[in-house]
Amino acid sequence: MSRRAAGDAKRWPGLALGAGFFFAYVYLPILILVALSFNENRVVTVWTGFTLDWYKLAFHNDAMLRAAENSLIIASVAAVSATILSTLAAVRMAQVRFTGQTAVNALVALPITVPEIVPAVATLMFFASLGVTLGLGTVILAHTVFCIPFAYLPIRARLEGMDRALAEAAGDLYASPRRAFFKITLPLMMPGILSGLVLAFIISLDDFVTTFFVGGAGSTTLPIYIFGLVRTGVTPEVNAISALMLLISIALVSLSLFLGRSEHRY
Amino acid sequence: MPEPGAEATRPSKNAIELRNVGKSFGAGANAFFALKDVSANIGENEFFTLLGPSGCGKTTLLRCIAGFEEPTRGEILLYDQDIASLPPYRRPVNTVFQSYALFPHMTVGENVGFGLQMLNRPRDEIASTVNEMLRLVQMEELRDRRTSEISGGQQQRVALARALAPKPKVLLLDEPLSALDLKLRKEMQVELKRLQTETGITFIFVTHDQEEALTMSDRVAVMNKGDILQIGSPREIYNQPKHRFVADFIGDINFLDAIVTECGVTCQAEIVDVGMVEFLREGEIAVGQHITLAIRPERITLSAQARHPCRIENIVYHGTDTIYHLRLPNDDRMLARSQNSEGHAPAWQTGDDIGWAAAPDALAVIADNPS
Numbered sequence: 001m002s003r004r005a006a007g008d009a010k011r012w013p014g015l016a017l018g019a020g021f022f023f024a025y026v027y028l029p030i031l032i033l034v035a036l037s038f039n040e041n042r043v044v045t046v047w048t049g050f051t052l053d054w055y056k057l058a059f060h061n062d063a064m065l066r067a068a069e070n071s072l073i074i075a076s077v078a079a080v081s082a083t084i085l086s087t088l089a090a091v092r093m094a095q096v097r098f099t100g101q102t103a104v105n106a107l108v109a110l111p112i113t114v115p116e117i118v119p120a121v122a123t124l125m126f127f128a129s130l131g132v133t134l135g136l137g138t139v140i141l142a143h144t145v146f147c148i149p150f151a152y153l154p155i156r157a158r159l160e161g162m163d164r165a166l167a168e169a170a171g172d173l174y175a176s177p178r179r180a181f182f183k184i185t186l187p188l189m190m191p192g193i194l195s196g197l198v199l200a201f202i203i204s205l206d207d208f209v210t211t212f213f214v215g216g217a218g219s220t221t222l223p224i225y226i227f228g229l230v231r232t233g234v235t236p237e238v239n240a241i242s243a244l245m246l247l248i249s250i251a252l253v254s255l256s257l258f259l260g261r262s263e264h265r266y
Numbered sequence: 267m268p269e270p271g272a273e274a275t276r277p278s279k280n281a282i283e284l285r286n287v288g289k290s291f292g293a294g295a296n297a298f299f300a301l302k303d304v305s306a307n308i309g310e311n312e313f314f315t316l317l318g319p320s321g322c323g324k325t326t327l328l329r330c331i332a333g334f335e336e337p338t339r340g341e342i343l344l345y346d347q348d349i350a351s352l353p354p355y356r357r358p359v360n361t362v363f364q365s366y367a368l369f370p371h372m373t374v375g376e377n378v379g380f381g382l383q384m385l386n387r388p389r390d391e392i393a394s395t396v397n398e399m400l401r402l403v404q405m406e407e408l409r410d411r412r413t414s415e416i417s418g419g420q421q422q423r424v425a426l427a428r429a430l431a432p433k434p435k436v437l438l439l440d441e442p443l444s445a446l447d448l449k450l451r452k453e454m455q456v457e458l459k460r461l462q463t464e465t466g467i468t469f470i471f472v473t474h475d476q477e478e479a480l481t482m483s484d485r486v487a488v489m490n491k492g493d494i495l496q497i498g499s500p501r502e503i504y505n506q507p508k509h510r511f512v513a514d515f516i517g518d519i520n521f522l523d524a525i526v527t528e529c530g531v532t533c534q535a536e537i538v539d540v541g542m543v544e545f546l547r548e549g550e551i552a553v554g555q556h557i558t559l560a561i562r563p564e565r566i567t568l569s570a571q572a573r574h575p576c577r578i579e580n581i582v583y584h585g586t587d588t589i590y591h592l593r594l595p596n597d598d599r600m601l602a603r604s605q606n607s608e609g610h611a612p613a614w615q616t617g618d619d620i621g622w623a624a625a626p627d628a629l630a631v632i633a634d635n636p637s
Binding site for chain 1: 332333334353354355356359360361363364365367368369370371380381384385428429432
């Protein structure tokens with residue numbers, strides 16, 4: 001667009017200031033946290049020099065490592081399970097048409113908008129009434145369930161953008177439904193599946209509320225562990241652990257963006 | 267209904283036989299009959315076209331032959347074998363899709379080889395067939411390109427090569443040229459006809475473009491509202507339409523209501539307030555019967571001396587020819603077209619009273635079905 005309209009948002013007074021304030025408010029604390037994780041001084045707010053000691057300490061902290069291990073196990077199993085279930089659901093939903101299909105699609109996505117505390121409490125009551133011992137298993141189960149909408153949405157979006165004639169063309173060219181799925185549908189869905197997987201993994205890795213409610217002995221995850229540390233005071237070690245989690249998240253989001261962009265190749 | 271296609275010459279062997287094929291969607295009061303009762307024989311090596319407006323059932327019929335839709339009733343025979351119950355991947359027919367439906371994650375060559383790969387043919391046979399097919403559609407240089415990197419016309423050729431590679435018994439083409447611009451479409455029409463002659467494969471071609479149907483086909487089936495109204499060679503469909511719809515759908519035509527006054531080898535009919543016309547006998551016609559006669563604008567001869575009077579209401583110059591809008595004494599309108607063989611302006615002007623005439627074989631008798 002060569003000429004800007006009079007109401008162009010770019011000309012509103014104070015826009016740059018407002019935007020600058022927004023970005024500072026969101027990202028400055030994170031940058032300061034990362035910077036302070038390299039601070040030599042034990043008092044978090046006083047900078048005395050650069051050190052990697054806090055990272056060394058963190059990597060020798062058995063409780064932290066166990067929590068990190070739990071987090072990775074839970075996030076991996078939950079994300080993979082949720083992605084497989086979502087893929088199956090999305091494929092079937094794309095194949096068939098039935099009355100109430102829009103409602104079913106909406107119900108699958110609805111949990112994203114429900115305050116997490118509600119299903120967390122409900123799930124806890126559910127496990128308690130069944131007499132199930134809370135632990136890694138219950139956390140994985142709960143995470144799988146709340147990850148499903150996050151995995152389902154990108155997969156379904158990908159499938160809906162696909163020409164139905166592609167699967168028909170495969171059938172027309174002598175591919176059985178099974179071969180057509182593995183040769184055509186699945187490869188074309190892959191960017192959606194991988195985005196769904198990454199999204200589910202991050203959501204699970206980051207979760208606090210559900211984990212806190214349905215977790216038990218031996219199922220402490222990183223967010224829960226960090227919460228425990230912070231209650232006794234923020235140390236540079238907490239900063240270091242947080243910075244590491246941030247690194248993992250950024251890496252995964254970048255991967256997901258990269259995979260999302262590769263969709264345009266098709 | 268008379269047996270469709272009986273009047274046209276066609277090869278003795280049938281590649282496809284459609285027997286009373288019907289297809290409805292939904293049930294009860296909401297049921298929609300996409301195909302009512304379609305019967306036709308499509309000969310070996312024939313270029314057969316299903317022509318009709320959108321929603322006439324032509325694509326549904328094609329999808330029934332391909333196996334993407336299951337007919338609700340009737341039989342579809344491929345070389346005398348009933349294929350109605352076979353899934354698409356067990357039918358030796360291939361389809362060129364309207365959207366081309368090329369696999370975007372594969373190269374041009376992989377697309378063309380896909381069918382053979384699914385048939386578990388040896389690797390070297392696949393490679394040589396792919397090259398042969400790409401040569402056939404003049405796309406050899408683009409074998410290793412991705413399908414998203416080639417133009418619409420090239421995608422069209424790849425789609426053709428892919429469908430031809432497994433050497434199907436019948437090739438189905440679902441409006442394959444509709445996405446191309448006019449010039450490319452004309453090129454591809456010639457190309458398709460050439461491919462059909464070279465490969466000797468039976469083509470069933472779906473289109474709503476009457477010109478496309480007339481220029482490429484051996485025979486055309488004109489469809490409307492789930493039925494085949496008439497099957498015949500392009501010449502028959504154009505010159506001897508049996509139905510008002512067929513006559514109207516293909517090009518411009520004039521309808522004249524008349525009463526039969528005499529019927530021998532040729533018949534006479536009177537058009538009230540216009541006069542007597544002579545036409546060729548076609549089927550059962552009785553003296554006193556009310557009939558509709560159809561005549562193409564270019565079959566009308568205009569001259570000052572011709573027997574039927576008319577008045578010129580408008581003259582439209584079209585370059586290659588001129589269209590005259592005429593008014594008859596009974597107040598009916600009529601179109602006449604005359605070729606511009608000379609450069610000068612026509613001898614007549616708007617408002618002139620002149621005459622028109624028609625040769626007996628220019629008038630076609632239309633079955634009276636106002637649908």
